[in-house]
Amino acid sequence: MNLIILSYLGYAILALIAYLVIAPIPKLLYYKIKFGSAVDIYYFPIIGLIGQIIIDLIFRKDAFYSQKRYVLKNNKLKLHISNDLKGGVHFSLVDPKLKKLVFFDQESFKKMEGMPFADTFMDQGLLFQNGKSWHTSRQMLTKHFTYQDLLVMVETLKQECKKLQLQDGPIDILTLLKQLTSTTITKAFFGSENNDVSDLGVEVNKNMEKMMLFFLNPLIVLRCFALKLNKTTTPSFLLSSGEKAFLRELQAQKQRISSQIDNGIKKIKENQTLQDNILTTMCKEIINNNITKEEAIHQYFTLLIAGIDSTSHVVKNFCYALGLYPEVQERLRKEIQSQVQQFDDLRPQQLSQFKLLDNFINESYRHYTAVPSLFNRVALKDIQLGEFTIQKGQSMDLNMMMSHFDPSIFENPLKFDIDRWNSPLLDPYSFNPFSAGPRNCIGQHLATLEMKTLLVYLILNYKLELNSGKIILGLANIFLSIEKYQQIIMSSNPYFLILHHQYEQALQLLVSDDYETLVTKSLVQQHLGQYDDAFSTLDKAIQLSSDRSEAYYRKGLINFVIGKIQQAKLDLQKSLELNPNHKETQQQLLKCELELKNTNQPAQEKVTQQLKQIPKNSEADRTDCYSASGKLMYRWYQTDLKVGIEIHHALPNSADLKYQFEKQKLQLSFPIGQGNNFELDLELFDEIIPETSKAKVGLNSIEIIMDKKDKTLNWGALQKKVEQQQQIHIVEQAAYPSSSKKKKDWSKIDKEIEEDINKHKEEYGEDPLNSLFQQIYQNGDDNTKKAMIKSMQGSRGTVLSTNWDEVKTKDYESKDRPSPPKGQEYKTLG
Ligand code: HEM
16 A cells, blocks of 8 residues: 555656656757847756756856857857746846836836745845835835945945954955954944844854755755755754754844843933934834834844855955956056055045046956846736736846856856946946846945955955866855865055065065066065166066166156166156156156255265165165275175175176175175276174175176174174275276266265255255255246256256256257267167
8 A cells, every 4th residue: 555655656756757857858959949149048857957957067167158158159148037936937137127117116126035034033134125114115125325424434445344353365265254244244234333133143143154054955945945944844853953053042042132122122221312323213113013023133144144145255256356467456556555555544435536446346246246136026917028927926137247247248258347337337237236126236335335345355455366266156155165166366465565665575575576666676676775686677677678767767766765866867868768657757857956056076976975874774874985086896794604795897797796705804806898907805893604694696797695603793894903994996987978077075975965954954854855855946936947848858968057048049959969978879769
């Protein structure tokens, strides 16, 4: 008997399966034959479109690989039809015109509820409510979600960003984002001051994630669909122990919300003043019997669930895109840095002023479509959508993913291109990340402020890179949270470190060899006093792009700082030729000109007091040594362990460097051209360890590093006795061309300049030359200013005049151009 029942049961199951497998096929064919290319059909036994998603996820590592290509393959596609779980068909609306009809029709469709146990915590919330109750709730909540009102949240958001425990290295950004988004929504709901529930959002989210994992058990899924066991009425013996634990925790969390509501109601009844937050609104509505306490609790869970997953996955996708497209990351950084130097300075209003950032956000929404299709809608009656009839009870989704890859709307849609957003959208219903119409996302402004604040924080403070491997793009929550998805590598942003004067650390991050990085690296090296390294870095940059002005400009600045004013002038002139309108270069050139005029600078490089300013972060003091003529030949420095000597000379062949270390002696020589030799023979201040001491030839310098024998001794000088100090044996190279024949006493001139600057410190300010220039410029009338600019620009920095009557008729570009210094000629760059 039992066997007979069992076999009947078996036949019934087989018949059901056969129905589910076979029944959809003729229906699908009917639509295809009737509508031709306006319709595409997809069949996968029983599970329909879910089957395609699983296959794409496994074989393409992108759950929406096929969906992205539907419109690419068929540009007439309006409706995509697949088999559903009940042997019927499911519609995915692709054509924006069809979607628009549904966005604005509240009467003909209802949202299909999808969460197990939703009746215990969220089916009375906004997301799943329908009809009148939805309307009341929406009206009640809307006032808390306007953009203007939410701007006050930005300060809280900034604090929350700073609390994120981001450290350099690989991080699980998604988990951190979920913490941040759940805290934000909890604060928006209960008020930012309420510390009793500050952890509630994180707790609820953890519990919800456990619940989502139930979906991975096919038996539970089948049971949910077959017996509609997503209701509290489910007999407890049918629940797994995990499900029971989930419900227990949920109950405890509901209890906490309930006490907050009780508390709020009590305070209102006692006429206490309350913060204007969602909780207060709910309490008032409960007192007025417009809603129940259970409904208010459901609204909290709804906002939390709708807001955490969406926002955190969207921002995680942003981070992924930033890692994948470093050049985009760099462009965004520049845009943000042009308006905000430090994250603390960020003002709420600025968040709507980042054009590139907006473009990036839109493109990431489009390309990674975090909400690939809206919640399924079920037709409440037979309804006509364009040429298609949807029958009562049939289900549909408003497919975002397919529209986002429509080449007639987004040219070359598979390409990630933030600049496409410079032109307006052709159809407003082809791109609706927050849906459209009266049921659009109520939290979109909160999400936008949250995402932008976070992006500004991340981009300003960190450089984001991808860990090895490829991200798996899947359905948010269900697939991604269980995949060990691509981690993001954070490294402190070098620009941020530079702003905070952490040059050593910044240098370690500036490793790539592109032009921008090299130029930035030279700046850091300059700050560290590594002038030769900075020059070689800039030379590398110039080799990469000799038509760009920045590297020449930086060379000019460094040469100026180390007192090579003539060379600085040449570099700046080159820079100005390449970028004639660059104001800073023009000013710097004027400074050079003034400096040269001021000191009647002739042949050799003047050593300004700036050279002796030791950068804060350099590990050792440097002392400059001059040849008899005052020309800087080498400097020496010491740390506890070492004594170093830097000789500023580019030696093409390192084998030409001859040196010998002895206990307390250094001998060194190398050729300096035209048959001349540079020779050092030093009786050192104290003993060194000759075996471990070294000499090395760099691009622009020669460096000697000697190990001190007595590590505790601070050397008072480089050589043993001052009177014994060695005369540098050198035949001076030909002097730099100059009109001046007078020999200079450089130490005297230095002293004079220093005294003069000290005397006029108040007038000149911290940067005397700049102030001097500014004084002349600012105090000058319009003609003086015009004269200064015309003479400097026209002559490429070789003439500075304040006399407009003299300058206005001059043609410095050709006939009135002064002769170049002897031995040099003007060359056009390019
Ligand atoms: C980037 C982040 C977000 C995205 C992409 C997003 C997207 C969406 C979309 C597409 C819908 C329409 C769903 C449908 O009709 O089937 C929606 C609805 C909704 N969203 Fe968001 N959302 C985001 C953030 C948030 C946040 C932060 C909150 C809450 C604070 C929130 C609360 C809601 C609610 C309550 C609804 C239902 C509105 C209604 O039916 O009246 N969302 N969201």
